[in-house]
Amino acid sequence: MVDTQRRxxxxxxxxxxxxxxxxxxxxxxxxxxxxxxxxxxxxxxxxVLGVNVATGYGGMISLGHGVFVGVGAFATGYxxxxxxxxxxxxxxxxxxxxxxxxxxxxxxxxxIKGIHLALVTLGLAIVFQPxxxxxxxxxxxxxxxGIDARFDAPNWWPGDSRMASAVYRYLFCVLVVVLxxxxxxxxxxxxxxxxxxxxxxxxxxxxxxxxxLVSARVxxxxxxxxxxxxxxxxxxxxxxxxxxxxxxxxESLVIYASAVVGGLGTIWGSVLGVxxxxxxxxxxxxxxxxxxxxxxxEFLNLLDEPAFVFGAxxxxxxxxxxxxxxxxxxxxxxxx
Amino acid sequence: MDLVLxxxxxxxxxxxxAIYSSLALALVIIFRSTGLLNFAQGEMATxxxxxxxxxxxxxxxxxxxxxxxxxVPGVPFSIPLAIIGAVLCGMAAGAVTERALIRPLGxxxxxxxxxxxIGLLLATNSLMAQWWGTGPRxxxxxxxxxxxxxxxILGARLRYSxxxxxxxxxxxxxxxxxxxxxxxxxxxxxxxxxxxxxxxxVGVRVGPTLMYGWALxxxxxxxxxxxxxxxxxxxxxxxxxxxxxxxxxATLGGLDSPKGALVGxxxxxxxxxxxxxxxxxxxxxxxxxPALVAMVVILLIRPAGLYGTKRxxxx
Numbered sequence: 001m002v003d004t005q006r007r008x009x010x011x012x013x014x015x016x017x018x019x020x021x022x023x024x025x026x027x028x029x030x031x032x033x034x035x036x037x038x039x040x041x042x043x044x045x046x047x048v049l050g051v052n053v054a055t056g057y058g059g060m061i062s063l064g065h066g067v068f069v070g071v072g073a074f075a076t077g078y079x080x081x082x083x084x085x086x087x088x089x090x091x092x093x094x095x096x097x098x099x100x101x102x103x104x105x106x107x108x109x110x111x112i113k114g115i116h117l118a119l120v121t122l123g124l125a126i127v128f129q130p131x132x133x134x135x136x137x138x139x140x141x142x143x144x145x146g147i148d149a150r151f152d153a154p155n156w157w158p159g160d161s162r163m164a165s166a167v168y169r170y171l172f173c174v175l176v177v178v179l180x181x182x183x184x185x186x187x188x189x190x191x192x193x194x195x196x197x198x199x200x201x202x203x204x205x206x207x208x209x210x211x212x213l214v215s216a217r218v219x220x221x222x223x224x225x226x227x228x229x230x231x232x233x234x235x236x237x238x239x240x241x242x243x244x245x246x247x248x249x250x251e252s253l254v255i256y257a258s259a260v261v262g263g264l265g266t267i268w269g270s271v272l273g274v275x276x277x278x279x280x281x282x283x284x285x286x287x288x289x290x291x292x293x294x295x296x297x298e299f300l301n302l303l304d305e306p307a308f309v310f311g312a313x314x315x316x317x318x319x320x321x322x323x324x325x326x327x328x329x330x331x332x333x334x335x336x
Numbered sequence: 337m338d339l340v341l342x343x344x345x346x347x348x349x350x351x352x353x354a355i356y357s358s359l360a361l362a363l364v365i366i367f368r369s370t371g372l373l374n375f376a377q378g379e380m381a382t383x384x385x386x387x388x389x390x391x392x393x394x395x396x397x398x399x400x401x402x403x404x405x406x407x408v409p410g411v412p413f414s415i416p417l418a419i420i421g422a423v424l425c426g427m428a429a430g431a432v433t434e435r436a437l438i439r440p441l442g443x444x445x446x447x448x449x450x451x452x453x454i455g456l457l458l459a460t461n462s463l464m465a466q467w468w469g470t471g472p473r474x475x476x477x478x479x480x481x482x483x484x485x486x487x488x489i490l491g492a493r494l495r496y497s498x499x500x501x502x503x504x505x506x507x508x509x510x511x512x513x514x515x516x517x518x519x520x521x522x523x524x525x526x527x528x529x530x531x532x533x534x535x536x537x538v539g540v541r542v543g544p545t546l547m548y549g550w551a552l553x554x555x556x557x558x559x560x561x562x563x564x565x566x567x568x569x570x571x572x573x574x575x576x577x578x579x580x581x582x583x584x585x586a587t588l589g590g591l592d593s594p595k596g597a598l599v600g601x602x603x604x605x606x607x608x609x610x611x612x613x614x615x616x617x618x619x620x621x622x623x624x625x626p627a628l629v630a631m632v633v634i635l636l637i638r639p640a641g642l643y644g645t646k647r648x649x650x651x
Contacts, residue, residue, distance in 0.1 A: 311456065
């Protein structure tokens with residue numbers, strides 16, 4: 001793929017503007033609880049972005065990114081609670097831990113490619129739950145563990161109500177996510193980003209042109225796992241409780257599906273994927289409110305299950321828009 | 337080491353081995369002909385186990401409130417009939433999947449095929465949760481499995497159900513071999529497995545042949561699910577872990593070798609029981625970890641497995 005998207009198109013400027021306005025209005029019109037939910041949704045962009053980096057840019061199919069979200073969450077919880085580190089340091093270290101575990105998984109990815117890598121990462125996603133039950137010191141075992149430390153607004157922050165703290169956490173998450181999007185955008189458009197895409201399209205050719213396959217693949221996987229880990233760390237910040245039952249294999253698959261539905265290989269695809277997931281969830285809630293439709297209502301209830309909608313959406317989009325929601329209306333590149 | 341205990345564990349492991357072998361066979365049949373790993377194989381199989389369940393016990397309301405499943409006209413079938421019905425449904429579903437979702441894609445990339453099968457996995461999984469609820473159901477035993485229903489071999493107990501499952505698996509395998517060796521459709525399938533383009537040139541209709549392949553594979557998957565539903569309890573995620581074992585078995589044996597699937601299933605089934613028994617850290621809960629590790633190691637060291645064909649990549 002030729003590097004043509006350095007400048008913003010008109011559609012993405014419009015999209016960004018609407019998104020910014022919505023993000024700015026949100027704290028004024030919602031309650032504490034829904035602001036926290038909004039923050040969680042915003043944070044989940046990072047996990048989807050992680051899959052996008054590995055699969056969309058690096059060409060390595062990862063069905064197991066929920067694992068790295070989990071590693072990030074458990075690690076951050078451990079650092080902030082058991083080691084009593086400050087939040088920022090704990091989240092940074094949690095991200096680093098997830099990135100290291102990602103590098104470890106990236107190592108076999110040097111030889112295991114394509115559909116076989118999908119297989120291995122799916123296996124990882126399935127093993128993660130029983131594995132994390134086995135280390136109760138870090139994960140709280142079956143029932144999970146609460147985090148005593150709170151990420152509260154500092155003294156200079158106006159107001160000291162619960163709402164003020166919620167707004168503080170919300171803004172912090174938005175800031176981190178925007179920063180992560182900006183950094184990732186710069187990475188994929190850098191020299192390193194070009195070597196990532198070169199490997200995706202043809203690794204032999206990339207190697208001939210002097211790209212170091214080993215370090216590029218491992219770094220790509222580490223970055224992508226780090227993003228997912230950051231998502232996990234921020235989740236702990238928002239809800240101070242970590243438990244293995246938040247990370248079933250289906251969660252990994254829904255993250256993957258969000259990335260594909262949004263569009264692989266564009267940064268906005270990840271945002272779109274999460275937006276789609278949110279819209280689908282809300283629409284499902286609205287539909288589930290109707291009763292008395294009999295079997296039809298029962299069938300409509302399926303729309304309340306994001307996993308079902310995303311599964312079906314994955315199939316439909318593969319046929320209609322192979323490049324995801326972000327690819328609708330964009331000309332297909334001849335190389336694809 | 338207690339030899340009787342070891343023998344007992346081997347006897348217990350043989351049951352799982354049969355299940356893994358048949359699901360691995362399903363995966364291998366599809367991979368051999370299309371180069372596609374069907375991640376949805378386990379969920380499709382679980383779905384057919386639910387169909388068998390409905391056929392057996394009539395319409396089942398969800399654990400909470402009534403549901404769509406209540407619309408299925410259920411007649412209480414006998415167990416063998418219900419399983420045959422479920423296997424036929426599974427075969428039909430497999431054929432439809434190939435025709436509607438895989439064939440139209442043509443020779444699409446790995447990514448597109450992964451997307452389709454993962455989409456199927458997610459959709460089927462939540463469909464089952466919606467229709468039948470997530471609570472485990474008790475699937476009736478197929479073979480006499482009460483106390484004392486076993487053969488005694490040197491002090492170890494070999495349960496009737498284990499023997500029964502192996503008899504079914506082996507007889508179906510004999511049927512499969514006869515089908516592949518002695519019928520036109522079997523010949524066509526073997527030709528397509530070796531080279532779809534050459535098979536087409538000599539007049540084999542590749543599309544329908546692949547459809548039969550998918551039907552066969554899904555039949556094996558359905559059989560695996562129905563036979564194991566009694567011991568692992570029927571629930572939407574029933575086959576998710578089994579799928580890892582089956583994939584490990586298929587990888588170990590070589591992803592394109594039916595013989596490998598059988599041998600791989602045996603080895604993985606045995607190691608799943610024996611490793612947790614003798615390595616305390618692993619324990620029952622983590623027994624899926626050795627399977628994953630085995631899979632990674634084989635893919636790294638010998639991607640062709642025990643009996644698979646070596647892949648040669650052209651640059």
